[in-house]
Amino acid sequence: MSLQFQGITKSYGKTVALDALTLDVAPQSFTVLCGPPQSGKSTLFRILVGLEMPDAGQILLSGRDIVGDAPAERPIGYVPQNFALYPHQTVAQNMAYPLTLARFPKDEIAARVDRTAGILSITHLLAKTPDQLSGGEKQRVAVARGLLKDAQIFVLDDPLVGLDYKLRERLMDELKSLREELNATFLYATSDSLEALTMAQRLAVLDEGRVIQDGEATAVYHQPSRARSLDLIGFPNANLYSGSVTDGTVTAGPLRHPAPGLDEGSAVIAGVRPEHVRLNPEGPAIGTQPARVTLVENLGGEAVVYLDLDGHSLTSAIPLFDRAPPEFDSTVGVRIDPADILLFDGTSGQRLASSP
Amino acid sequence: MAEIVIEHVTKRFGSFTAVDDVHMTFADGEVACLLGPSGCGKTTLMRMLAGLERPSEGRVLFGGRDVTPLPPRKRNVGMVFQYPVMYPTLSVAENLELPMRHDRSVSTAERKRRVDEVLDVLDLRPLAGAFIEQLDAGSRQKVAVGRAVARQSEIVLFDEPTTNVEVNAKLQLIRAFKRVTKRLKQTIVYVTHDQTEAMTLADRIALMKDGRIMQYDRPQVLYGQPTTEFGGWFLGNPGMNFIPAELDGRGIHAPILAEPLPAPASPPRGKLTLGIRPELVRMTGEPTQGSVGAILVDQAIGIAGRYLTKAKIGETVVKVNTDGRPPAALGGAVHLSVPRDRLMLFADGDRVS
Numbered sequence: 001m002s003l004q005f006q007g008i009t010k011s012y013g014k015t016v017a018l019d020a021l022t023l024d025v026a027p028q029s030f031t032v033l034c035g036p037p038q039s040g041k042s043t044l045f046r047i048l049v050g051l052e053m054p055d056a057g058q059i060l061l062s063g064r065d066i067v068g069d070a071p072a073e074r075p076i077g078y079v080p081q082n083f084a085l086y087p088h089q090t091v092a093q094n095m096a097y098p099l100t101l102a103r104f105p106k107d108e109i110a111a112r113v114d115r116t117a118g119i120l121s122i123t124h125l126l127a128k129t130p131d132q133l134s135g136g137e138k139q140r141v142a143v144a145r146g147l148l149k150d151a152q153i154f155v156l157d158d159p160l161v162g163l164d165y166k167l168r169e170r171l172m173d174e175l176k177s178l179r180e181e182l183n184a185t186f187l188y189a190t191s192d193s194l195e196a197l198t199m200a201q202r203l204a205v206l207d208e209g210r211v212i213q214d215g216e217a218t219a220v221y222h223q224p225s226r227a228r229s230l231d232l233i234g235f236p237n238a239n240l241y242s243g244s245v246t247d248g249t250v251t252a253g254p255l256r257h258p259a260p261g262l263d264e265g266s267a268v269i270a271g272v273r274p275e276h277v278r279l280n281p282e283g284p285a286i287g288t289q290p291a292r293v294t295l296v297e298n299l300g301g302e303a304v305v306y307l308d309l310d311g312h313s314l315t316s317a318i319p320l321f322d323r324a325p326p327e328f329d330s331t332v333g334v335r336i337d338p339a340d341i342l343l344f345d346g347t348s349g350q351r352l353a354s355s356p
Numbered sequence: 357m358a359e360i361v362i363e364h365v366t367k368r369f370g371s372f373t374a375v376d377d378v379h380m381t382f383a384d385g386e387v388a389c390l391l392g393p394s395g396c397g398k399t400t401l402m403r404m405l406a407g408l409e410r411p412s413e414g415r416v417l418f419g420g421r422d423v424t425p426l427p428p429r430k431r432n433v434g435m436v437f438q439y440p441v442m443y444p445t446l447s448v449a450e451n452l453e454l455p456m457r458h459d460r461s462v463s464t465a466e467r468k469r470r471v472d473e474v475l476d477v478l479d480l481r482p483l484a485g486a487f488i489e490q491l492d493a494g495s496r497q498k499v500a501v502g503r504a505v506a507r508q509s510e511i512v513l514f515d516e517p518t519t520n521v522e523v524n525a526k527l528q529l530i531r532a533f534k535r536v537t538k539r540l541k542q543t544i545v546y547v548t549h550d551q552t553e554a555m556t557l558a559d560r561i562a563l564m565k566d567g568r569i570m571q572y573d574r575p576q577v578l579y580g581q582p583t584t585e586f587g588g589w590f591l592g593n594p595g596m597n598f599i600p601a602e603l604d605g606r607g608i609h610a611p612i613l614a615e616p617l618p619a620p621a622s623p624p625r626g627k628l629t630l631g632i633r634p635e636l637v638r639m640t641g642e643p644t645q646g647s648v649g650a651i652l653v654d655q656a657i658g659i660a661g662r663y664l665t666k667a668k669i670g671e672t673v674v675k676v677n678t679d680g681r682p683p684a685a686l687g688g689a690v691h692l693s694v695p696r697d698r699l700m701l702f703a704d705g706d707r708v709s
Binding site for chain 1: 393394527530531534538549550551552555556575576579589590591592593594595633634635636654656657658659660661662664677681
C-alpha cells in the first residue's frame with residue numbers, strides 16, 4: 001500500500017505549520033519523521049488520519065486521494081501524542097475498542113489484545129483501569145490500542161516521549177519487531193534524533209513544515225544535503241559555525257578550510273561532527289590547537305567533551321573503553337582533519353562541494 | 357568533618373519496604389550520587405538524610421553526630437529540590453544571602469564575601485540584581501544551588517534538581533555544579549535517575565534497586581566492573597550483553613567463545629551468564645583468532661556516529677558497537693571475538709570472580 005504526501009499545506013492564522021510538504025513513504029518500511037518541536041509532525045499526522053483538513057495538497061493511498069475521506073474510512077492505525085483512555089473501561093477493553101467498533105469476532109479480538117499486550121509488556125495490566133496505571137503504563141496502553149486496528153499503515157506520534165531510558169530501549173526494539181511481524185508501514189514521529197536513527201530504515205528530516213532531506217538513515221547522517229540536516233540529526237549535536245571566505249579560506253568559528261571556488265566574502269556555514277574532533281588529552285602537541293575543557297559528560301562507553309577553543313564552543317566525542325576522560329578545566333590538544341569539515345552555502349544552507 | 361554514616365537504615369510504609377537495611381558511609385567532601393530506576397528507594401533515602409522522613413530502623417550520623425531524631429532545620433544541611441523554592445520578589449543576590457542572615461556565626465562582611473564568591477563561581481554576576489520571577493527555570497536552579505552552597509553547611513543534598521530544567525539549561529547547571537563542588541569541600545548527596553548525570557557528577561555512585569545499594573563505586577569502576585547483572589544492564593547505552601553460559605569438566609562454554617574459558621577455582625552455582633559490553637566485542641568480516649561466526653541482523657547509527665549492531669550466533673543475540681560501517685550487509689555473515697580477560701561471569705545475577 002503506497003503512501004504519498006503531495007504539496008500538503010496548512011496554516012493556523014499567520015503561522016504556517018506545513019509548507020507544501022511532499023514525501024513518498026516507502027511501503028512496509030519503518031519511516032521516521034524527525035524534526036524539532038513545532039516543525040509540523042503532529043499536524044501532518046492529524047491530517048493523514050483525517051482529524052484535520054489541509055489547506056491544499058493531496059494524500060495518495062495506493063494512488064487514490066484520501067483527503068476527503070472520513071477518519072473511520074481510512075485504513076490507518078493511529079497512536080496520537082495526547083491520548084485519552086476511557087476511564088471506566090479496563091485496559092483490555094480500551095485496547096479492544098477499535099476492533100469492537102469494527103465488529104471483529106470476540107475470540108480474534110482477545111487473541112490480538114493478548115499478543116499486542118505481550119509485545120508491549122502490559123499483560124499484567126489488562127484487568128486494571130486507567131486510574132490504577134502510572135504515566136508510563138498509560139502510554140504503553142495507548143500505543144497498544146493504536147496498533148490493534150486492522151490496518152497496513154500505522155502512524156505513531158512520539159509514542160515513547162518521557163519514558164525512562166531503559167524502558168524506551170526495550171520498546172524501540174519491540175516496535176521494530178512488531179513492524180516486521182505485521183509487515184506493515186510504520187510512520188513514526190520523534191524530535192529525538194538518536195531515537196530516529198535507531199528506529200529508521202528511512203529517515204525524513206522535517207523543519208519548518210517541510211521535508212528538507214529524506215533517504216536511508218545512514219545516508220542522511222553521512223551526507224547531509226543541508227546545514228539544517230547536519231544540525232538536527234546526530235548525537236551529540238554537530239558543531240556548526242557561520243563564517244565567510246577570507247583570502248581564499250573559509251573561516252567559520254574555529255574551523256578553517258580551503259574555499260572551494262567561492263567568491264571572496266561569500267557567506268559559508270562550516271560544520272564538523274563531534275566524533276571528528278580529535279583530542280590529545282596530554283595537552284597540545286604538534287599539529288594540534290590548545291583548548292580548555294569546560295565540561296566532560298561521561299556516557300560510560302564514550303564521553304562528550306565540551307571545549308573552549310579560542311573563545312569558540314566546540315564539542316568532541318571520544319570513546320572511553322581504554323582511556324580515562326580528560327579532566328574538567330584541563331587544557332587538551334585538538335585536531336580536526338579538513339576532510340571532515342562539511343561546507344554549506346551561508347544563505348541557502350545547501351551543501352557545497354568541498355573542492356572546486 | 358562532614359562524613360555521613362547510614363547505619364542499618366530501613367524504612368517501611370505499611371507492608372512495603374522502601375529502603376532495606378542500607379549500611380554505608382559517604383566520605384567527607386565527596387560527591388555521592390544515588391542512582392536507580394524509579395521506585396528504587398533513592399528519594400526515600402535522601403529524605404531520611406534531610407530529616408523529612410524518620411527511619412523505621414537504624415540511625416543517620418553527620419560527622420559522628422546522631423541526627424536521626426532531629427528535624428531538617430536542626431541538621432544544618434543545604435537542600436536543592438526539583439522545584440526551586442525561592443522568594444520571587446527578592447533579587448538573586450538577596451535570595452543567596454537569606455539563609456545566612458539567621459546564622460549569627462556569619463558576619464555581615466563574611467556574608468557578602470560568600471555571596472560574591474558564589475556569584476562568580478556560578479557565573480551569576482550579570483543576574484545579581486534581577487528578580488527571581490524574571491529568570492527561567494535553569495537560572496533559578498542555579499540560584500538554588502548557589503544558595504544551598506553559600507550557607508556553607510557541611511552537607512548539601514540535591515533531589516533530582518535538573519528534572520524541570522530544559523535541555524540546554526541543564527548543561528549549564530551541570531557545569532555550574534561541577535565548578536561549585538570543585539571549589540567548595542562540602543559533602544554532597546545527589547539523587548538522580550539519569551545515568552549520564554550520575555557518571556558526570558559523582559565521585560562515587562550508589563546504585564540502588566528495590567531499596568538496596570547494589571554497588572557503591574567510582575563511575576568508571578561501576579561501569580567497567582559491575583558486581584551485578586543489574587549494574588551491567590542499567591549503566592550504558594545500551595547495557596551489557598549477557599550471554600548464557602554452561603560449566604562442565606572442560607570449563608565455561610558459551611556461544612561467544614571459540615574455546616572454553618578455564619573454570620573458576622570454586623565452581624559457581626546457579627544460572628550462568630557471561631557479561632561483555634557492546635563496545636568490547638570485535639566484529640570482522642573474516643574469521644580471526646578465537647572468533648565465532650554470526651549473522652548480522654540489525655544495525656543503526658548511534659552515539660557519535662558509531663554503529664550499534666546486533667548479530668545472532670544461533671539463537672543468541674549479541675549487541676556490538678562498531679567504529680565504522682559493519683563489515684557485512686544485513687543478513688550477511690560476520691565474525692565476533694571478545695578479549696577473554698574482559699568477560700565477566702555472573703551466577704544468578706551476581707558477579708563471580
